[in-house]
Amino acid sequence: MNPRVEKAFRAMRNLGIPDKKTKPVLKYLLKLYEKKWELIEQENYRVLADAIFENETEVAEQKKKLDDAEAAERERVEQAERMKAIEDETQIQEEPEKPLKRMRARYRDDEASPSCVSPNISLGGSLPVILIKPKDELLTDDPLRVEVPLDSTTPDLEPEPPVNTDAISPTENGVEENDNLIPDETVHHIAKRQESVANTDAISPTVSLKTGNDFEKETETAREDNNRLNSDETVDVAKGQESAVKTDAMSPTVSLKTRNDFEMETETGREEYVNVILDETVDIAKGEESVVISYINEVNSELPPSFHYIPRNAVFQNAYVNFSLARIPKENCCSTCVGNCLTSSSPCQCALQTGGEFSYTSEGTMKEDILDHVIETNSDPQTCHFSYCKECPLEKAKAKNEGVLGTCKGHKERSFIKECWLKCGCSKKCGNRVVQRGIRYKLQVFMTPAGGKGWGLRALEDLPKGAFVCEFVGEVLTCKELYNRVSQSDKKDEYAYPIFLDAEWGKESELQEDKTLCLDPTSYGNVARFINHRCFDANLVEIPVEVENPDRHYYHVAFFTTRKVKALEELTRDYGIEFDDNDDLIKAFKCQCGSAFCRFTKGSSGSRKRKCAQT
Numbered sequence: 001m002n003p004r005v006e007k008a009f010r011a012m013r014n015l016g017i018p019d020k021k022t023k024p025v026l027k028y029l030l031k032l033y034e035k036k037w038e039l040i041e042q043e044n045y046r047v048l049a050d051a052i053f054e055n056e057t058e059v060a061e062q063k064k065k066l067d068d069a070e071a072a073e074r075e076r077v078e079q080a081e082r083m084k085a086i087e088d089e090t091q092i093q094e095e096p097e098k099p100l101k102r103m104r105a106r107y108r109d110d111e112a113s114p115s116c117v118s119p120n121i122s123l124g125g126s127l128p129v130i131l132i133k134p135k136d137e138l139l140t141d142d143p144l145r146v147e148v149p150l151d152s153t154t155p156d157l158e159p160e161p162p163v164n165t166d167a168i169s170p171t172e173n174g175v176e177e178n179d180n181l182i183p184d185e186t187v188h189h190i191a192k193r194q195e196s197v198a199n200t201d202a203i204s205p206t207v208s209l210k211t212g213n214d215f216e217k218e219t220e221t222a223r224e225d226n227n228r229l230n231s232d233e234t235v236d237v238a239k240g241q242e243s244a245v246k247t248d249a250m251s252p253t254v255s256l257k258t259r260n261d262f263e264m265e266t267e268t269g270r271e272e273y274v275n276v277i278l279d280e281t282v283d284i285a286k287g288e289e290s291v292v293i294s295y296i297n298e299v300n301s302e303l304p305p306s307f308h309y310i311p312r313n314a315v316f317q318n319a320y321v322n323f324s325l326a327r328i329p330k331e332n333c334c335s336t337c338v339g340n341c342l343t344s345s346s347p348c349q350c351a352l353q354t355g356g357e358f359s360y361t362s363e364g365t366m367k368e369d370i371l372d373h374v375i376e377t378n379s380d381p382q383t384c385h386f387s388y389c390k391e392c393p394l395e396k397a398k399a400k401n402e403g404v405l406g407t408c409k410g411h412k413e414r415s416f417i418k419e420c421w422l423k424c425g426c427s428k429k430c431g432n433r434v435v436q437r438g439i440r441y442k443l444q445v446f447m448t449p450a451g452g453k454g455w456g457l458r459a460l461e462d463l464p465k466g467a468f469v470c471e472f473v474g475e476v477l478t479c480k481e482l483y484n485r486v487s488q489s490d491k492k493d494e495y496a497y498p499i500f501l502d503a504e505w506g507k508e509s510e511l512q513e514d515k516t517l518c519l520d521p522t523s524y525g526n527v528a529r530f531i532n533h534r535c536f537d538a539n540l541v542e543i544p545v546e547v548e549n550p551d552r553h554y555y556h557v558a559f560f561t562t563r564k565v566k567a568l569e570e571l572t573r574d575y576g577i578e579f580d581d582n583d584d585l586i587k588a589f590k591c592q593c594g595s596a597f598c599r600f601t602k603g604s605s606g607s608r609k610r611k612c613a614q615t
């Protein structure tokens, strides 16, 4: 057997996938990628694993649909037979001719009964037996979905659209790279993903990204040109996921005026500018958030990177995120509360878990004293505490590649916010539910000035201190999976910075591998993936938030403002990286944060100790 085929099988076997499932999918991918093995092999055969897992889910769903349809059909046929028997009996007793007339009137050979899908199929007898062949569902154009949405228990979630069951049905054939094993149209949904992986260039727009400055604003023709540019339907960005689909939904914002045309020092000037640049037809979140998240590039012609926008974390494969109402003990929810917990005279059960005080004000911001305490303990080496694991999952994952098990560098001890949730008695509008309600402020992804940090995030309105800006959303992975992905990625330095859910690691005597989790926004993430790093004095601080999961292996990570932030000011967070630590999984960048406390410029002396930062 071709050694590359054997290797692919082996990689899948390691994930518990038998060869017979791997074979047809691999074969299809080889055909799709025109035998470019490297596309299949990258990130430890992720494309292959994803395709197999997705296919399995869809086949199972479709099988269930078929079973249901068959059961319904059986029931219908039995019912028809029962009715016929009753009618026959009644008619024999009454008038023998009438029933036949009635029957003919109801089910004429050339007409469908009301429930009949396929009237031409008749199995003889005077009554047509109606066989319903379940219609093939239309293929969806949605991007490939990730396994299980974490808040699948929340009432808000809509059901998944149906997909074709026939995709990648296993066959007995061997993996011959030229065989047309799977009809293309049945694997359309997989192809879509593969195309986005294989051909990232396809997302480049077919329009030149001129800005308003490139036109002679004064002339009618120039204005028309500019308008045409704005409405050019050939722009295909669609987040780079759907290279074949052309849409202007994310066409770059092009305004006649640019930033320089506004008096940015004044409140009015900034407001005018925001009104001009806020193009609500451009939504990087594809309507997944309750606010539009626009983007703008006034610097160059780059488009935002390709990724799947997800508003909530999603679990990848074996990461252990198992929460259910039954697993939440009474002490972890305020089941006797009603309405808004914040208005009650004493702290509810949820607040008791975080020091007996609610973390939020009635305006929905974080309480200032709590926020200040978090900021202080994060940044002050005197108050910042680390706990150390006996066998650090990060070091273990690294050791798999490097062979030497390093000592734990420490995990920062953090204060949690505990929000009320489904099992609580309060209402969804309770003031102790902020992060779970999602983004509220108008945010914009923008290109930072040339030679800088690439895309960044800002708000288009002033933010008060303690405002919840957004959650850090990504795929929930085990550390092992993250290390596999990064070490096999050929774009290590472009890997979006993950966040480790390590707040409780140091407290556990023994950590199970599937519970050592992180959030990776590289392929699936939300707007937080655009937040750039700033050393120490970033205007956002990340705070762990417990919503569903009492055991805190899995929790949410939310960003709150550390001070008032003006509209258009870049939002930043401290990634907590050490620029001199060559040991880190993801290669550090040359920091351009501009902070007076920048760790990059302040001497990269080789110290490998962790330093405190606002993370």
Ligand SMILES: C[S@@+](CC[C@H](N)C(=O)[O-])C[C@H]1O[C@@H](n2cnc3c(N)ncnc32)[C@H](O)[C@@H]1O
Binding pocket: 305, 452, 453, 454, 455, 456, 493, 494, 495, 496, 497, 529, 530, 531, 532, 533, 534, 589, 590, 591, 592, 593
């Ligand atoms: C999570 S992404 C942030 C969004 C990114 N700027 C983009 O264009 O998609 C992290 C990457 O942004 C860049 N970056 C973030 N903060 C930076 C900083 N302070 N200086 C230079 N580059 C930075 C680095 O390339 C880093 O790898």
